[in-house]
Amino acid sequence: MWTQGYVTEIDYTHGYYRELSPGLLRFTCLVRGLSLPDHKDMKYLELGFGQGLSLNIHAAACPGEYWGTDFNPTQVANARELLDGSGACAHLFDHSFAELAARTDLPQFDVIALHGIWSWVSPENQQVIVDIVRRHLAVGGLLYLSYNTLPGWASAMPFRHLMQLHADLAGADAQGLIGKIDAALEFSRQVADSGALFFRANPGVSERMKKVAEQNRHYLAHEYFNADWQPMYFSEVATRLEEAKLTYATTAHLLDHIDSINLTGEVARQLNDISHAVLRETVRDYHVNQQFRRDIFTRGQRWLTTSEQMSRLREVRVVLLVDVADVPFTVKGTLGEAQLQEPIYRPILEWLAIHGPSSLAQLETGLEGTANLAALIQATLILMGNGHVGLAQEDTVIERARPTCDRLNQTLCERARYSADVAYLASPVTGGGIALSRFGQLFLLARRQGLYTPEQLAGFVWSILSGQNQRIVKDGKPIESPQDNLAELLTQAREFQDKRYGLLRTLGIAP
């Protein structure tokens, strides 16, 4: 059976994951002090691309040759339709990992990326992945790999076991997978509520159960109900990847780069004293109770001297993604919420609001000593981690990416007429995805058709919704009357015009 126990009855969600973006991966390596080969003719492979939204956005927005596979043909058909829409160049297959490995025409890749795959496939498939990396990751290339990990998952593993067991043994095929998931959730809740000592001894698990019950069933199907599901310690993953000559480089999770919001001074010192990288990372995972790792491994590591690193970091460009008025000047780390120093952060944001994409060097000189380079790097990591700024590509790269991004965005906005599945568009400026809800996409479609005022935008969207007998859902309840729907759309259209449209233009998404 081609599915190998993997869930295929229900399609995966249409998510965009910025950690898969070549720009972010390079940036985090640079912050760590690693030199990566120039990426203008970069070759990129994504394994298990799901609906292919991230891969399509990157192929449209970021230079390079993109390859990818996912063995679910329905998802590949979706991904290929997006690719036809954008006209970008990518090689998309419905091969299993083993079938891909058997191809004789695979090039050497600079980046191999897998998000949400490793913990959900069998040990045999993990070995196939290691073999692909061993044979096809170029020297100097990087692997991005995310996975469920321990110790963070330790207490909740029995909860997953109970749900899976119920779905397998008590679930009826006639229920369909969503029915089985609902029944397994309800059953687990009953076991917990009837006072099972396991749940009493692990109150965090009952909390998790409540959150899980609210999550999208398509996501839950793939997260919890595969035949294979195994969180792994970092040290085990590092050992497996040694076979492919890989060494751990750093994390793609931006806020994990900031020790001060995640570790007390004493813990940071304790970690500094551990010289073995694998032991140090493992102890860090215990301190932060890590559940999900987003690792970057590299094949051959060349470390930059500090001055080389600083001069490359000065060239990094950033762009504002939100209205400055909406930035909260706080950040959440493992230690809780921390205040950001407004005298440092506000001038950075205001500079970007006025000047558009700017390099750290421009910020350093333009802000006249408000923040030195180290503070700017930290601010970039935090503001990017919070989603308030993004990386910006070079101007020539942006211009080349505009047509493919335009066509992909047009395709996605046309789809928004009928579906709210995709909540991202492609930015030629950042080289990645930007969150925009269905209504935001429809407002954009209206603008592309020459409509301009908030009233016109709201009327355009209402004609689409009412034509399909749809109503806006607010606070979990549908708004019934046409007037109230229009009024709500008008409020949203005004906010879109005032706050989003200008930013979307800066990001190369709006005309």
Ligand SMILES: C[S@@+](CC[C@H](N)C(=O)[O-])C[C@H]1O[C@@H](n2cnc3c(N)ncnc32)[C@H](O)[C@@H]1O
């Ligand atoms: C949890 S989803 C993650 C999808 C995507 N990376 C994302 O994050 O949106 C895992 C994906 O891996 C694919 N997959 C699982 N086993 C596979 C195999 N042996 N060969 C190819 N694809 C596989 C599934 O079809 C599914 O789309």
